[in-house]
Amino acid sequence: MxxxxxxxxxxxxxxxxxxxxxxxxxxxxxxxxxxxxxxxxxxxxxxxxxxxxxxxxxxxxxxxxxPPKFPLFMADARHPLVTEHYLRLNSHKDITTALCTLDSSDPSRQSLERHLSSRGIRFPPHQEVFSTLRITNKYPEVNRPGPGWQSAIDRINEILNCPATLANLQSLEVDIDSVNSEQTATTTIESSAGVSAEVAVVSVLLAQLLPLAPNLEKLSLQVQCSSTQFFERDFELMGVRFDRIRHLRLGPFSEYMVRFAPNLEILESGEYYACQYGSVLPGDPGVWLLEAVEALPAGMRNNITTLSFRPWGSLTTGHVKDIINAMPNLSELSLDGELEGSKSWYFYKPGMEKVLQSYLRLISHLPNLQTLKLPVAYSLGLGFDGGPWCGNAYDGPAGRETGRMVSQQRAETAELAAKFALQEMPYLSRLSVGGDETSSINHTMSYSGRMGGTIEAAKVPEVRWPWTGRMKEWTFEEWPMHKPGEW
Structure with missing residues (x-):
C-alpha cells in the first residue's frame, strides 16, 4: 500500500x-x-x-x-517544548520572534506565554531550551533532502538570527556526514579537490558563530575528513579563539581545534564514520590527536584532566605512553579499542591477564587518576569473545537464554578486569569496563594515590557491581522472558 x-x-x-x-x-x-x-x-x-x-x-x-514556522534547529534539539507542543507552537503568530527574543516584555513573547499558560503549559527559561543544540544530518529524524552542507548553512544562519540562542548556548554538536554530489568519497586532505563552495560557507559561518556564544563550553566537531581543512583555514584567518570552551569532541583531521581552546579540560576522540568509505587512512587519527596535544604549551597540556581516547585500530601500549607524556595530570581516562597482543579465547586461563596488566602498569603512572574506563570486556583478552555476533542467535526463548549466558560471562570478565586494575591502582574511586560501571568501590584503608613512587597501601578495595549478589536477577533484567509475538 x-x-x-x-x-x-x-x-x-x-x-x-x-x-x-x-x-x-x-x-x-x-x-x-x-x-x-x-x-x-x-x-x-x-x-x-x-x-x-x-x-x-x-x-x-x-x-x-x-517546514514549521519556527527555526528548524529548535526541532533538531528535541526539547520537550517542541516535541510535546509542536502544533501549538506552529499555530502561534510570529513564533520565531516569541522564542528568540531576549526581551521578556516583547508582545509576541508575552502572547505565547499567555497562550501556553492558559493550557497549563510552562514556558521554560531560554537557558533550558537553547543550552544544547546540534547541527547534523546523521540521524534519520533530522535528515532532509539535499546536501548536508546546505542544511548546516541554514541551521547556522537560524542560530545567528536568534539572540536567545547565542546568549544561552552551552553545548554545540556539528556532525555532518555528507559527500557532496560533485565530490567523490576521499580520505585525505590532499585529495579534496571538488569540495563544493558550501563547505567553505559553513566554516566561515561557524567561525562567526562560536565567538558570539559567550557561554559555550562544549563543542563536538565531526565533519567530512576531506572538508575539515576549510575549518582550520578559516579559524586561522579569522583569528578565532575559544577561551570559554572546556570540552572538545573531535573527529579525524579536526585535532587542530585544540590550539584554539587555551582552557581545554576535557578531550574526546569522536566517531570515525566520516572517513570510513572503504579507503585506508594514511595514519591513526588517535595518534594525530595526541601529537596535537603534545605540541601545545605545557600549561595547556597540564590543564587537561579528562580524556576519552579511541585509536583507529587496536589500542597499543605506545598509545598509553603517549597519553601519559601528553597529559600527565589526567584524573579521568576512558579507553576504547582491542588491546594489541590480546587473544579472545572461549574461557579464561591463568596468564592471559599479562597483556592487560602491562597496560594497567603504564596507566598507574598517572599520579592524579581517579576514574578509569576500560574497553569492552571482549577486547581485553581475558577469555571472553563477546558471544554470538549474529542477532538471530538471540531470537526466541532459547535466544534469550543465550543472551543471559553472554551477559553473565561479560559481567564475570568485567569483575576479573577490575580485580587486576585495582591491584595496580587501589586508590581508584570509579571504574568501568565497557558500559558496565561499578556501583561502589569500598576502600577499607585510606588511599591517596602514590607517594614516593609506591602505593600507600596494598589491600585491594571491595567492589560492588549492579549484579553483585543477584547475578540471575540481573541477567533477566538484561534479557527478560520471551513473550509470544516477540523476536
Whole structure:
C-alpha cells in the first residue's frame, strides 16, 4: 500500500496513528511499514512524525504546514517544548520572534506565554531550551533532502538570527556526514579537490558563530575528513579563539581545534564514520590527536584532566605512553579499542591477564587518576569473545537464554578486569569496563594515590557491581522472558 493511499483511508475514518520502535506505525492494532521510497516521497514524514508523535494523535492534526514556522534547529534539539507542543507552537503568530527574543516584555513573547499558560503549559527559561543544540544530518529524524552542507548553512544562519540562542548556548554538536554530489568519497586532505563552495560557507559561518556564544563550553566537531581543512583555514584567518570552551569532541583531521581552546579540560576522540568509505587512512587519527596535544604549551597540556581516547585500530601500549607524556595530570581516562597482543579465547586461563596488566602498569603512572574506563570486556583478552555476533542467535526463548549466558560471562570478565586494575591502582574511586560501571568501590584503608613512587597501601578495595549478589536477577533484567509475538 502506498503511503498516500493509507493517508486517505485514515483521513476518511479519523483513525489514530501510534508510533512503534521501528519505521512502522500501529493503526488500531495493525502495524504498517513504509518502504524508504514512500517515506521520502513526502518531506514532512521524515521530520514531523518522529517529532510530534510522542503519543496517539488524530491524523488530521498531522496536516500542518511544513517546514514549521519556527527555526528548524529548535526541532533538531528535541526539547520537550517542541516535541510535546509542536502544533501549538506552529499555530502561534510570529513564533520565531516569541522564542528568540531576549526581551521578556516583547508582545509576541508575552502572547505565547499567555497562550501556553492558559493550557497549563510552562514556558521554560531560554537557558533550558537553547543550552544544547546540534547541527547534523546523521540521524534519520533530522535528515532532509539535499546536501548536508546546505542544511548546516541554514541551521547556522537560524542560530545567528536568534539572540536567545547565542546568549544561552552551552553545548554545540556539528556532525555532518555528507559527500557532496560533485565530490567523490576521499580520505585525505590532499585529495579534496571538488569540495563544493558550501563547505567553505559553513566554516566561515561557524567561525562567526562560536565567538558570539559567550557561554559555550562544549563543542563536538565531526565533519567530512576531506572538508575539515576549510575549518582550520578559516579559524586561522579569522583569528578565532575559544577561551570559554572546556570540552572538545573531535573527529579525524579536526585535532587542530585544540590550539584554539587555551582552557581545554576535557578531550574526546569522536566517531570515525566520516572517513570510513572503504579507503585506508594514511595514519591513526588517535595518534594525530595526541601529537596535537603534545605540541601545545605545557600549561595547556597540564590543564587537561579528562580524556576519552579511541585509536583507529587496536589500542597499543605506545598509545598509553603517549597519553601519559601528553597529559600527565589526567584524573579521568576512558579507553576504547582491542588491546594489541590480546587473544579472545572461549574461557579464561591463568596468564592471559599479562597483556592487560602491562597496560594497567603504564596507566598507574598517572599520579592524579581517579576514574578509569576500560574497553569492552571482549577486547581485553581475558577469555571472553563477546558471544554470538549474529542477532538471530538471540531470537526466541532459547535466544534469550543465550543472551543471559553472554551477559553473565561479560559481567564475570568485567569483575576479573577490575580485580587486576585495582591491584595496580587501589586508590581508584570509579571504574568501568565497557558500559558496565561499578556501583561502589569500598576502600577499607585510606588511599591517596602514590607517594614516593609506591602505593600507600596494598589491600585491594571491595567492589560492588549492579549484579553483585543477584547475578540471575540481573541477567533477566538484561534479557527478560520471551513473550509470544516477540523476536
Amino acid at each position: 502506498k503511503f498516500q493511499d493509507l493517508l486517505n483511508i485514515l483521513l476518511l475514518r479519523s483513525l489514530s496513528l501510534i508510533p512503534t520502535k521501528s519505521r512502522g506505525y500501529t493503526i488500531k492494532g495493525f502495524t504498517i511499514y513504509f518502504p524508504p521510497e514512500d517515506v521520502e516521497e513526502l518531506e514532512w514524514i521524515y521530520h514531523t512524525i518522529p517529532i510530534i508523535l510522542q503519543r496517539p494523535w488524530p491524523l488530521k492534526d498531522l496536516l500542518v504546514r511544513w
